Every structure is written in structure tokens, then in C-alpha cells.
Amino acid sequence: MEHQEGQQSITSVVRAFRILETLARLGGEASLSRVATELDMPVPTAFRVMRTLVAAGYARQLPSKSYGLGPGLIRLGEDASQLLGSWARPALEALEQRLCETSNLAMLDGDMIVYVAQVPSRHQMRIFTEVGRRVYPHSTGVGKAILAALPDDRVLDIIRRTGLPAYTPTTVTTESALFEELALIRSRGYAVDEGEQEPGVRCFARAVERVRTPTAISVSGPAARVLPSDSARFVAALESAAAQLREVLT
Structure with missing residues (x-):
């Protein structure tokens, strides 16, 4: 009994x-x-x-x-987010030390992307995103990396609820263009934000695979300093950090 x-x-x-x-x-x-x-x-x-x-x-x-x-979930979420940030910090710190640019960890929360941890760049001129900030997934590197890890039908459900608002001239604003980019992300393994959320910012991102909540890690900086030719170096560092985070998050 x-x-x-x-x-x-x-x-x-x-x-x-x-x-x-x-x-x-x-x-x-x-x-x-x-x-x-x-x-x-x-x-x-x-x-x-x-x-x-x-x-x-x-x-x-x-x-x-x-x-x-x-509302009980708000308090629970805040406590969990702080704990998650402390778990993720060693991987993010190692990423910043390797690339000298701001490193971020973000997750899918409902239809939005929420930043849960960050280690800022050591440079005076740097990119800063507040932990807890919520953004639309189609306009950020972490968001697109997360969408690329989801089935197409779920992506479609999300973007038809949120829409595809334009933040800058380079923001993806049509379903066809977004799905074309998601196919590219899936084939090469990483996403790029070309000033789509903030002008003058470039970001490389990749999903953290095999974790329960869709999650991504990114490195971002001024486009004049983070160059397209840096992609191989940045992606290698992101892969290493993602593997470290996967051990923490699973």
C-alpha cells in the first residue's frame, strides 16, 4: 500500500x-x-x-x-536563474578569457529568449546585455541557434505568436528568410547575428545540445573588432564551452 x-x-x-x-x-x-x-x-x-x-x-x-x-514561479525562477548563472560562470569566464569578448548564456522561456548569465568583455568598448532581459528569438544569435535546434513546426508556432519585428535593417523579418537561415545554421553548426538586434554588433552563437531546456551560448562584440574572418576561432571556443556547459546542465 x-x-x-x-x-x-x-x-x-x-x-x-x-x-x-x-x-x-x-x-x-x-x-x-x-x-x-x-x-x-x-x-x-x-x-x-x-x-x-x-x-x-x-x-x-x-x-x-x-x-x-x-506568480510563485517568478520567485522560483529568479532563484533558479541565479543558481544556474553560478554553475555556468566558469565556462563563460573561460570563453571570455579565450576570446576577450562578452560571453552569454540564454534559454528559451515560452516564446522568448531570456539571458540567464553573462561575463562581460575586458575591453572598455564592449557589449552588455542585462541578465534577465527577454528578446524575440529571430533577432539574436542565441535565439536563432535555439530555433535551429527545434522542429520546424514548433518554430512556426513560436514566430506566428511573436511575429518577426524589425529592430535594424538587417533583422530577418519573413518566415521564408528565417527558415533559410535556420537551414544554414543546422548545416554549419552555429548562428551569426549581423547587427540584427543592435546596430554595429556581431555575435557568434551555438546551441548547447542534449539539455532539457533549449539553450544557447554566444560571444558578442563590436562588429569592427569581431570580424567574419574570426568565425573558425570563435566557433571552436564556443564548441568547447558548450561541451563544458552540457556537463553542468544535464
């Missing part, structure tokens, strides 16, 4: 995490029936788990009767 109760408790925990992950993937809110359908879960079961998540503050019921992610 005790074993059966313990197994039921474990199953409930797994279901709770799956529901939260599904809400995040669906843009932060969805109807109970949509969540149940996505997870192939009976609606009464989804309702019981959701009710527990609402009581704990990790989910909330909206006026529309749909459910959304709750």
Missing part, C-alpha cells in the same frame, strides 16, 4: 511539471481542455493537478476561465 501511494505521489509531481511546461510552451496561458489534449491527459485529472498548482501559487485561473502561469 505504501509503495502504491508513493508511486501515485511521484506520478502527480510529474503531471504537475508537465502541465506547467505545457502552459509555458503555449505562451503562458491556455484552457484546461487544451492542456489536457496536449498532454493526452483526462480532463478530471488535469483539473485536480491544476487546482493544486493554483492553491500553491504556481498557476492561476484567469477571468476567461483559462489557466495561466502563477
Whole structure:
């Protein structure tokens, strides 16, 4: 009897995490029936788990009767982000020491990219992105590297919810152009941001493979200092850092 109760408790925990992950993937809110359908879960079961998540503050019921992610996740996410940043810092520091440019770690959070750790360049003239900043995936090196690691249907779902807004003249703003670039990233193994988020900035990025949350690492700097001819050196350093991070994140 005790074993059966313990197994039921474990199953409930797994279901709770799956529901939260599904809400995040669906843009932060969805109807109970949509969540149940996505997870192939009976609606009464989804309702019981959701009710527990609402009581704990990790989910909330909206006026529309749909459910959304709750404020309890903010505190949990902040604590987890700080911990993740401390785990990632040695790899990012080694990357900055090797290339003398700003190194970043970013993850997919819902439909957006969030920067979770950074080691700034030692140069006075350097690129700085605040940890916690959220950006659209199509306009950054880390974002495109993450999109390239996802199935095309999921990419399409994301960009049709977010759109493809232009930040600079070089930002990719059409689905066809984005998918063409994602094919190139998949074939060569890394992404490049040619001033697509900020003018005058060049960034090399690659996905950290075989981790649960889509993740990427990048090195960015002024385009006058980070040159296209540097790609081989930068990509080799990124591959080494990604392998180090994979050990930490899996």
C-alpha cells in the first residue's frame, strides 16, 4: 500500500511539471481542455493537478476561465536563474578569457529568449546585455541557434505568436528568410547575428545540445573588432564551452 501511494505521489509531481511546461510552451496561458489534449491527459485529472498548482501559487485561473502561469514561479525562477548563472560562470569566464569578448548564456522561456548569465568583455568598448532581459528569438544569435535546434513546426508556432519585428535593417523579418537561415545554421553548426538586434554588433552563437531546456551560448562584440574572418576561432571556443556547459546542465 505504501509503495502504491508513493508511486501515485511521484506520478502527480510529474503531471504537475508537465502541465506547467505545457502552459509555458503555449505562451503562458491556455484552457484546461487544451492542456489536457496536449498532454493526452483526462480532463478530471488535469483539473485536480491544476487546482493544486493554483492553491500553491504556481498557476492561476484567469477571468476567461483559462489557466495561466502563477506568480510563485517568478520567485522560483529568479532563484533558479541565479543558481544556474553560478554553475555556468566558469565556462563563460573561460570563453571570455579565450576570446576577450562578452560571453552569454540564454534559454528559451515560452516564446522568448531570456539571458540567464553573462561575463562581460575586458575591453572598455564592449557589449552588455542585462541578465534577465527577454528578446524575440529571430533577432539574436542565441535565439536563432535555439530555433535551429527545434522542429520546424514548433518554430512556426513560436514566430506566428511573436511575429518577426524589425529592430535594424538587417533583422530577418519573413518566415521564408528565417527558415533559410535556420537551414544554414543546422548545416554549419552555429548562428551569426549581423547587427540584427543592435546596430554595429556581431555575435557568434551555438546551441548547447542534449539539455532539457533549449539553450544557447554566444560571444558578442563590436562588429569592427569581431570580424567574419574570426568565425573558425570563435566557433571552436564556443564548441568547447558548450561541451563544458552540457556537463553542468544535464
